[in-house]
Amino acid sequence: MDLFTPIKPEIPEEYEKLRDMESFSEDMFNRIVEFQEKLHPGWNNALPFDERIKGLPLHALVFSNPDRDPEKYGPTIAPYYPLRGEMRQIAHCARQIAGDPVICDLHPGNGFIGSLLAREGVKVTGLRDPDAKPYQIADFYDAGCYEMRSGKINAIDFPFDVAFSSWMPSEINCTPDILRYHPKLIVYIHTDHVDETSGRKQTGTTAAYTELPKHYRLIGEWSITRPKDFLNEIWAELTPNIEETRVVKIFADEPYHDINVNENLDNVTPYSWEIELDMALTALKAKIHLREHGFPV
Secondary structure, three states: OOOOOOOOOOOOHHHHHHHHHHHHHHHHHHHHHHHHOOOOHHHOOOOOHHHHHOOOOOHHHHOOOOOOOOOOOOOOOOOOOOOHHHHHHHHHHHHOOOOOOEEEEOOOOOOHHHHHHHOOOOEEEEEEOOOOOOOOOOOOOOOOOEEEEEOOHHHOOOOOOEEEEEOOOEOOOOHHHHHOOOOOEEEEEEEOOEOOOOOOEOOEOOHHHOOOOOOOEEEEEEEEEEOOOOOOOOOOOOOOOOOEEEEEEEEEOHHHOOOOOOOOOOOOOOOHHHHHHHHHHHHHHHHHHHHHOOOOO
16 A cells, blocks of 8 residues: 555444435525525425424524524524424323323424424423513414413413423523423423523522422433534534534323333324434544544544
8 A cells, every 4th residue: 555645534324424414414404594584384284294394404494594684583493402302202201191182282482393393293282471571483383283372480370281391481491380280291492501691590580490299200301412513513504503512301190100101102203304414423423533533424
């Protein structure tokens, strides 16, 4: 071998998908532009939910649309990207505590995340506070399996088995109100991130997720970290982002401490945005791999 011939690092099989990066990136950018120009079906609430989420770009779930006025609107679609596996796991827990469990989506926004949960075979009713700031896409729910109501958390007028608290409003502790209804399960999705400018917790308060009565036991917990600049590292045209970790916690009342939390997630079809997430994280891992072998990428 010629001593001056550069040694190419062995490419692990997990990186083979990156050979299609050029065509993948072109399609992804086309869908990002389509969404930003409001040509994507996601903006049209007259269409079926299946059509609205088809090809929804990951970028639209990491960032709000450039034309959003934050003084008037919350996120464009949702405050985070949900994963199919975690929706399956939450629904799996709910089905064990009642024959036909009712889940109350307490901070539904536009109903997007609650609808994904409902599509796993459980009944979900969203309770939208009439005083809450609307999302930029005001309604984004599946009317075939998700019901949206208007009301305050301290005046719920229907029975439910599971309290689903996804992204509790900043610096507000809704847990005392939740406990008034004695739900069998309480599911929290939150982050401990503190806004550097305002100094406010992004979701809820520390007490909201820790100060529950002793008969509520934490039976399941996992976290998902969005790496810093994970899209910008791969596609320089895309916006940098801060690192953020969101946490899912499932608390069960005393009769349900021993339910099986772990669902079999083999052969679960991911959401379309998870394919982009996988490609971005794989490319990021490949860059780190090459840097470790001395290649400046």
